[in-house]
Amino acid sequence: MDKIKIVVDAMGGDFAPLNDVSGAIIAAEERQESLEIILVGKEKLISDELSRHKVKLKNIHIVNADETVTMTDSPVDSLKSKPDSSLSVGINLMKEKKADAFVSAGNTGAVMTASIIKMGRIDGVGRPTIGSLFPTDFGKTMVFDVGASVDCKASHLLEFAVMGSIYMKYIYNVKNPSVGLLSVGEEKSKGDNLTIEAHELLERSNLNFIGNVEGRDVLRGKADIIVCDGFVGNVILKFAESVLDVIKGKFKSYAAKGFFNKLWVGLMYGTLKNVVLKDFDYQEYGGVPLLGVNGVTIIGHGKSSPIAIKNMIFKAEEMVSKKVNEKIRTEIGNMKLKTG
């Protein structure tokens, strides 16, 4: 079997190229038989970083790219103004079939835009989507969309549900994943124009649709997949990410009030971290998939650790080996709705 080739944007994220290269090394070392990794970015920086690690791995390669898209660059503008960025060069490698997947912890909007424009949408997909994992007591819930598509139509939410179900089934081995529609009440009649229409479509699909779910159900694992407009999904994802900081901040202020407080927080912290905090640490989840494009793109948090980068690479590998895109193409192509 041919090795799966994954491009890693070595210039992506707040700790580039440090964490990107370290993550790539861990992944390449663990899977020497199945993976080829291509680090894209400033050659000198990358090779210096590689040599610092003192490892010789035959399955790591470098492709030079002179420019870098920063975290604050405009997604659309950077695509035109920086044709030789690690991002553009990396996605071009995937487009030219010299690689199977692309992984980046860089500017989310830019990675998304470049992937969609360069790779194109899968036939029948109106809007691509990004899904993010939320921790629940019972396992995992993935919310689609968390920011790829705003001002969605009902048919887009249906597509998110189809693509999300396939992802959940093949990547997380969930049989017949349940799909919830995020709304402001459980009844079919509750919601805004978009969700009332989407409810109708989802009911007529062959998905395992369990009806409307509410904001409080996201962390309770009421559905394996929750679909919503990317505006709403993005707001709750960022809200959820902030919970960790808020809790940490509160304990820090408490500890600062005196020596015994500090001692006491120190004693509790290990338990706190294991019981609650780690679940709210969204940086460790290892990237979110962009679904609906003719290619495999995994986007990571700007603060991704080397382990997060490694997890992103493994997730990309799985999407390729399990042929997730082919399944999406077939399901979207064959989708029929029951007559209402």
Next chain:
Amino acid sequence: MDKIKIVVDAMGGDFAPLNDVSGAIIAAEERQESLEIILVGKEKLISDELSRHKVKLKNIHIVNADETVTMTDSPVDSLKSKPDSSLSVGINLMKEKKADAFVSAGNTGAVMTASIIKMGRIDGVGRPTIGSLFPTDFGKTMVFDVGASVDCKASHLLEFAVMGSIYMKYIYNVKNPSVGLLSVGEEKSKGDNLTIEAHELLERSNLNFIGNVEGRDVLRGKADIIVCDGFVGNVILKFAESVLDVIKGKFKSYAAKGFFNKLWVGLMYGTLKNVVLKDFDYQEYGGVPLLGVNGVTIIGHGKSSPIAIKNMIFKAEEMVSKKVNEKIRTEIGNMKLKTG
């Protein structure tokens, strides 16, 4: 000065009439000189509950209402099918100027619908709004709207900002409250059609508009007021409410794993509660105001404690004494936008 008359829906909420009556008694006792409280609901139940408390307060009265709107009744249907509900009778008292304000921990949708339909909107207000307080490290942030109005237009978000600024100024004494627009990025160009248009209007207003804020900024107190469509606001409010349960649940599971775990959680719990959990306890905030109607309605959580009911009554009193509605009427009437 005339006493302010507040109607309390004695049949509202999960613990009616118990908590409603207890809360009313605490409020009436604390403010014997300034408040008259009218408990509306099944007379026998209320008077039994009152006599259980063995207090004689001249400023508590009962008005009978034979029907009760349940938490699952349809807001619009219940208005027609239960004309003699505590909710309808109570709001009618306000409409007939026999009372100044109405307080209920009952079915939120029904309280809102009845208030809007019976009292009517303030001239110039397209959509009423409900605001909810979120705890921050630095003080308070109020989000408008959290569920009164979905499918909003940009002009509605501007109205929310005007009404919210007045509420924050007079009820929480915040000078020149800052207004943030909830979106998916900080830049003006980021957002959906609604927020991009609303950004323009807010910029042209004379409010203290600080630009877009994101989901992560809600708990960080970046703005005194954050405006958004009621769909998004409702989803994040319910999400935030669930955080408390999720954290409690995680500690419960941890404690269940063994005797020492249980002991350890028992030791930590007091600190946990004081430092973090109490801030996420949205039941204790004492109700949310419905702004934009010709009347004062405070809506409480179904699980409101007697203290929460008391706080709702005091909030209603303040809205009346500080003439919040008159200020809204004037500001909305005089609103002028700078030419763009």
